[in-house]
Amino acid sequence: MAGTKTLAATTRKGTGKGAARSVRRDGRIPGVIYGGGDAAEPIALDYRELNKLIYAGHFLTTIFELDLNGAKQRVIPRDYQLDPIKDQPLHVDFLRLKPGASLRVQVPVHFLNQDICPGIKKGGTLNIVRHAIEMRVPADNIPEAVTADLASLQIHDSVHITDLPLPEGCKPTQRERDFTIASISPPLVAAEEPAAAAATSAAPAAAADAKGGKAAAPAAAAPAGAPAKAPPKGKK
Known part of the structure; x- marks a missing residue:
């Protein structure tokens, strides 16, 4: 079972891109807590601590006891965004966990x-x-x-x-x-190359010729200028 960890947060004022950029300039990460039948709460978290928790693994299956200005809430991360270039956290969403909840x-x-x-x-x-x-x-x-x-x-x-x-x-x-x-x-079996297959089939024939003696010489060509033989009688 995933363990429960503590995490400190503060309430932040304002929402939207401008307010989020202001939080990041202060070295903190904007976030929100929602669900459980209560209104959503914008929060801010320490950048270094959050970054370490994300890259430690199992972040999205870890239950946190969130200390929000002295009041503790039981939450679990549902999503987070990273900078596409620097891979640094930009925002995180938490879901409130009420007794008997499932997710x-x-x-x-x-x-x-x-x-x-x-x-x-x-x-x-x-x-x-x-x-x-x-x-x-x-x-x-x-x-x-x-x-x-x-x-x-x-x-x-x-x-x-x-x-x-x-x-x-x-x-x-x-x-x-x-x-x-x-x-x-199953293991992959490479198909036999055609050239290799032809060479393999030709090898036994060459071995047989070598064992039986010289190969038969090709038929001699007719000397240049020699008269052509007349066809057999009765044939044209």
Whole structure:
């Protein structure tokens, strides 16, 4: 389960691009808290702390106890924007979590025992169809990842969603079919080059000629200027 972390924030005044740029000039990142039946609250967060949390991983599945001017709220990040050139955070959205709440999250899939997978050891390749699965989970039980065990998979075998052990209360949002998570593809066999195939077929014939003696000489051409033989009688 994803852990709970604390994060300090302050209320910011004003909304829109101008107000957001002003917050960034002060070394802070604009954000907003919404949901839970309450009005949206514009906030500002410390740039360095937020940047570290984003790049530490699992940011969108981590529950935060947000200290907003001394009042604490339980929230989870729902989205964030990065500068397309500098990859620095520009804005972050938080969702309030009320008791008993559930939410949709993308849960990563971790693949275990690739080193002993029979299909991979025979030359097969792990073909990952889904690196993450969208699930509805309890706010108090957000998994960091689900695992797929490859220890017994042969070439052409697949792992489906029903093969994965899911944490209690966690259900995939796509429930109408048993979709594929990954499969073991067979090794690729390169097609034989035509020239190589011709050379291979010609080799036995050449060997046979060498073993039986000299090859038969081609028929001698008629000397230049020699008269042509008359056709047999009765033939033109």
